[in-house]
Amino acid sequence: MELLVKYLGTGKIEKQTNKKIVNLTIVKFSDITNIIIPLFEKYPLNGVKQLDFLDWCKVANFIKSNKHHTIEGLDLIRSIKIGMNKGRK
Numbered sequence: 001m002e003l004l005v006k007y008l009g010t011g012k013i014e015k016q017t018n019k020k021i022v023n024l025t026i027v028k029f030s031d032i033t034n035i036i037i038p039l040f041e042k043y044p045l046n047g048v049k050q051l052d053f054l055d056w057c058k059v060a061n062f063i064k065s066n067k068h069h070t071i072e073g074l075d076l077i078r079s080i081k082i083g084m085n086k087g088r089k
């Protein structure tokens with residue numbers, strides 16, 4: 001994970017001591033739009049996770065265009081979120 005952070009040039013590693021889990025967290029929006037999204041566009045995910053990624057990109061585009069500042073935009077983001085991961089049918 002440390003090599004991944006070094007390769008990406010962004011991120012923070014969070015270790016959960018009570019479980020054998022390590023999380024990579026990236027919170028800077030510009031890093032998400034300029035590093036993470038292009039990486040997964042170049043190297044697409046397989047299966048249903050690709051659909052989640054595409055939905056995640058839609059939300060990132062709403063935020064980038066400030067559509068998340070409206071009630072309608074927030075409602076649209078919520079509806080996308082509900083349909084992701086375990087909510088996908």
